[in-house]
Amino acid sequence: MTTLSATALFAVTSRGLEEICAREMARFGLTVGEIAYRRVHAQASGELRPQHLRPLLALSTADDLFLEVSRWSGISHTRAALETLRELAEQLALRPALAVCTQLRPIDRRPLFSVTANFVGRRNYSSEDIKTALAVGIEASTGWVYTPDDREAGLNVRLFIEHENALVGVRLAATPLHRRSYKEEQRPGSLKPPVAAALLEMLALQVGERLLDPCCGAGTILAEAARRGASAQGGDIDAEAVAASRSNTENAGVSVPIELWDARSLPLADGSVDCIACNLPWDRQVAIDGDEAEFYAQLCAEMERVLVPGGRVALLTSKPELLTFEGLVCQEQVEISLFGQRPLITLYGSKGDC
Ligand SMILES: C[S@@+](CC[C@H](N)C(=O)[O-])C[C@H]1O[C@@H](n2cnc3c(N)ncnc32)[C@H](O)[C@@H]1O
Known part of the structure; x- marks a missing residue:
């Protein structure tokens, strides 16, 4: 077992957003290391003090952020692994992570803790079995009390198993970062906030810039x-x-001014916005009125009209082939997983080549 320093962190993000999340983490002053499937590892320089930690909770493209506690190897797919996991959990050094999290919120010295477990590949045990093994090991070594209800836990221990390797983390925030308290209203096709934030990260949206979402859901x-x-x-x-x-x-x-309008005919002046970000309607989630190709062509023409010369556009759709602009070119394209599909986010600007 390797015990790692409390300054090692990792973010979990959506498939396809790893590089974008890494970009944002670097902007937050973290030194990005390994980028794996749905995960970005990073180091915080120096000691983790509250003034360095608190801003990390605003990381917008991550689903969640963890202090890296340990990496294990030799986790087999047989049920014998459960005893190994219990033993390894008993040796976990969780107190440094608890001390870091306590800088951000009040947590009992002997907290209620929850466990979340994910694994890749077939195994002869379930994530519930893994949670139990970890809970028993941690309770035995710390005297802390396990709760299956994450909402009442002061601390969340997260385990990812890939092949024979496991990664253990402790969630930095009280609740997962992707959960935004503002989002009480949902609509069909509504985005997970980190995916919405990824469009803005790709735009490199600056403070004070005028941003338009013409189909805002x-x-x-x-x-x-x-x-x-x-x-x-x-x-x-x-x-x-x-x-x-x-x-x-x-x-x-x-x-935010929000209007009832048809995005094919916007009540906005020519060249009046710096950036456009939009999760376009596509047939799977939100029906399109009329012919799809014509709808997209009209929408693109209107977006190009209201955009300033040199402006940027980030669009999420599973039909990027229907996007046609006169003066804008593709600068970057990433494929993500969303609603069981593989749509793409495409960034357009005045110069570039995808
Ligand atoms: C995929 S949803 C957008 C979801 C949004 N990004 C969110 O996170 O909630 C697409 C939206 O486009 C809207 N829409 C469809 N046709 C439109 C049009 N002609 N003009 C403006 N909005 C339109 C739909 O009503 C729907 O709310």
Whole structure:
């Protein structure tokens, strides 16, 4: 067993967003190391003090962030692994991680803890079996009490098993980072906030820039953009979506003008926005009115009209082949997993080549 320093962290993100999450982590001052499937490892330089830790909780493209506690090897797929896991859990040095988390929120010295377990590949045991093995080992060595209900836990221990290797972390925040308290209203096809944030990260959205989401749904992109300090505005053709996005952005404590409109004919002046980010309607989640190719062509022409010369556009769709711009070119494209599909986020600007 290798016990690692409390300054080693790892983020968990959506498939396809690893590089974008790594970019954001570097922007937050972390030194990015290994980038694995749905995971980004990093080091925080120096001691982890509250003033260095607290900003990390604003990492927007990560589903969650963990202090790396240990790496184990030799975890077989047979049920004998459960006893190995219990023994390894008994040797875990969790107190340094508890001390780090206590800098961010009040936690009992003998906290209630939860365990989350994920594994890749077939095994003769379930994630519930893994949780029990870890819970028993940790309870025996620390005297802390296990709870199956993560909502009442002061500390969450997370285990990932891939092949014969396991990674153990302790969640830095009280709740997973992807959970945003502002997002009370949902709409069909509504984005997970870290995916919305990834569009903005790809745009390299700056404080004060004017950002438009012309088909805003429940307003996730708008809320994320305004929280980053952009001057966001948006709209939707559906009155219920407009109400939902107004409510969510209000919950987020940001002021965002949101209108009922048809994005094919926007009530906006030529060259009036710096950036556009949009999760376009596509047939799987949100039906398109009329012919799909024509709808996309009209939408692209309108987006290009309202964009300033030199502006940037980040669009998420499973139909990027239908996106046609006169003066904008593809700068970057990433495929992600979403709603059981593999849509792409495409970044357009005035120069570049995908
Ligand atoms: C995939 S959803 C957007 C979800 C949003 N990003 C979120 O996180 O909630 C697509 C949205 O496009 C809207 N829409 C469809 N056709 C439109 C049009 N012609 N003009 C404006 N909005 C439209 C739909 O009503 C739907 O809310």
